[in-house]
Amino acid sequence: MVSDVLHCGRATVPKTEIREKLAKMYKTTPDVIFVFRFRTHFGGGKTTGFGMIYNSLDYAKKNEPKHRLARRGLNEKKKTSRKQQKEHKNRMKKVRGTAKTIVGVGKKKE
Amino acid sequence: MAAPEVLESDLPNAVALLKNLQEQVMAVTAQVQALTKKVQAKAYPTEKGLSLLEVKDQLLLMYLMDLSHLILDKASGGSLQGHPAVLRLVEIRTVLEKLRPLDQKLKYQIDKLVKTAVTGSLSESDPLRFKPHPSNMMSKLSSGGEEEDEAEEGQSGASGMKSGKGTAKKYVPPRLVPVHYDETEAEREKKRLERAKRRALSSSVIRELKEQYSDAPEEIRDARHPHVTRQSQEDQHRINYEESMMVRLSVSKREKGRRKRANVMSSQIHSLTHFSDISALTGGAPHLDEDQNSTKKRKKIAKKGQKKKGFRRRR
Numbered sequence: 491m492v493s494d495v496l497h498c499g500r501a502t503v504p505k506t507e508i509r510e511k512l513a514k515m516y517k518t519t520p521d522v523i524f525v526f527r528f529r530t531h532f533g534g535g536k537t538t539g540f541g542m543i544y545n546s547l548d549y550a551k552k553n554e555p556k557h558r559l560a561r562r563g564l565n566e567k568k569k570t571s572r573k574q575q576k577e578h579k580n581r582m583k584k585v586r587g588t589a590k591t592i593v594g595v596g597k598k599k600e
Numbered sequence: 601m602a603a604p605e606v607l608e609s610d611l612p613n614a615v616a617l618l619k620n621l622q623e624q625v626m627a628v629t630a631q632v633q634a635l636t637k638k639v640q641a642k643a644y645p646t647e648k649g650l651s652l653l654e655v656k657d658q659l660l661l662m663y664l665m666d667l668s669h670l671i672l673d674k675a676s677g678g679s680l681q682g683h684p685a686v687l688r689l690v691e692i693r694t695v696l697e698k699l700r701p702l703d704q705k706l707k708y709q710i711d712k713l714v715k716t717a718v719t720g721s722l723s724e725s726d727p728l729r730f731k732p733h734p735s736n737m738m739s740k741l742s743s744g745g746e747e748e749d750e751a752e753e754g755q756s757g758a759s760g761m762k763s764g765k766g767t768a769k770k771y772v773p774p775r776l777v778p779v780h781y782d783e784t785e786a787e788r789e790k791k792r793l794e795r796a797k798r799r800a801l802s803s804s805v806i807r808e809l810k811e812q813y814s815d816a817p818e819e820i821r822d823a824r825h826p827h828v829t830r831q832s833q834e835d836q837h838r839i840n841y842e843e844s845m846m847v848r849l850s851v852s853k854r855e856k857g858r859r860k861r862a863n864v865m866s867s868q869i870h871s872l873t874h875f876s877d878i879s880a881l882t883g884g885a886p887h888l889d890e891d892q893n894s895t896k897k898r899k900k901i902a903k904k905g906q907k908k909k910g911f912r913r914r915r
Contacts, residue, residue, distance in 0.1 A: 492843045527848050540846045 493525070495537040502530050502537055516543055522550055524558055650710070652702060659699075663692045796880035802827065805878055831862035 493512070497503050505525050513520040528539030544550040551564060559565035582590045638644065646654055666685045673683065680686060800806065811818065842848055851859075 492846075527846075529848065538843075540843075 491541050491543075493539055493541050495528070495539070496535065497537065498535050501534075502528065508539075508541070512541060512543070518543060522547055524550065524554055524562075526558060650706065652699070652706060653710075656696070656699060656703075659692050659696055663689065663696070666692070793880060799827065800878040800880045803878055806881070829862060831858060835859070 493508070495503055495508060505528070506520075508525050508528075509520040509523045512523050512525070516523075522544045523541060524544070525539060525541040528537050530537045542554075544553070551559065556565050556567070560567060581593055585593045666689045670680060670683065670685050670689070673685075674680060838849060
């Protein structure tokens with residue numbers, strides 16, 4: 491859904507507050523509500539953004555993109571460094587086919 | 601006191617009027633009797649006619665009957681106070697008044713029918729003459745069937761092949777000669793004048809004049825910008841897309857610049873202190889608005905300054 495938030499005299503409303511308000515409006519708990527992409531119009535006072543309400547948290551975990559879940563702490567990304575990832579990829583480029591999987595792992599263990 | 605004198609002077613008048621009345625009543629009775637005979641002889645069948653007209657006929661007849669009943673009572677000296685016929689008359693009268701708008705709506709249809717009945721054919725400018733005639737169109741199915749029949753009658757295989765081609769003819773696009781398009785200066789001038797006129801009509805001066813002289817109540821509403829510029833239309837399009845797809849589009853530098861310029865132009869104090877240009881309506885030399893020619897000028901200048909050295913990202 492698209493939601494317009496009117497907040498005269500205040501700064502942009504934080505997402506947690508918007509989730510609580512939406513929960514009251516739609517009579518659910520705020521943990522199945524995901525809001526994103528809020529933009530405040532020029533001059534302040536009005537913000538427009540998108541929101542999604544799921545039937546249960548399981549559905550939410552299946553259908554929401556990973557970064558939005560990560561914002562709520564429901565999804566943890568692996569923290570392999572970027573440099574390591576690029577080196578791994580370059581090692582894979584030298585081999586063809588199923589040997590790719592072996593190559594990368596072998597080199598890493600060294 | 602004065603009453604018997606007035607009555608005496610009125611007597612000869614009254615006698616003459618009554619004689620007149622008698623003659624007229626006899627003429628009307630003769631006509632009504634002739635009409636009744638015709639109706640009883642079923643010369644006017646009304647089953648397929650407009651039911652509204654039948655209802656109206658019946659109501660009018662009932663009205664007349666009640667009216668004549670009242671006149672009879674009054675003529676024989678009775679009073680009309682609380683007479684049941686009066687109530688019936690009032691009822692029929694209200695129904696007839698309510699039927700009047702229906703009558704208006706059917707007026708066109710009835711007039712046309714009457715005209716057709718009188719002249720015997722549709723008039724020249726009747727839109728019914730221009731209705732589509734599907735029987736005049738060539739049916740693809742029927743032509744294929746006919747040719748197949750011919751083949752079955754025992755003709756050679758060649759004609760059979762021909763019939764196959766006839767059912768599915770190759771589409772040959774029509775050969776059109778390209779013509780040079782010449783928009784003359786006069787046409788261009790006319791177009792510009794039209795556009796300027798339209799813009800002037802929606803300017804604040806004309807709007808305020810309209811409000812002053814019209815009788816309509818003043819409306820205060822959250823109206824969109826009366827001048828729909830290209831930038832505002834694009835913005836609207838962008839907003840619609842973003843909300844329907846639930847995504848946010850990135851704004852390039854050029855787009856940002858365009859938007860800023862459009863905002864600046866609409867929020868200038870110049871628009872507060874100067875009236876907009878309505879010379880298109882009053883006649884006289886128009887002075888060009890900035891955003892009209894600015895895109896063209898900028899494109900020409902940009903092309904001149906752009907060198908082909910390397911790839912310069914202009915985002």
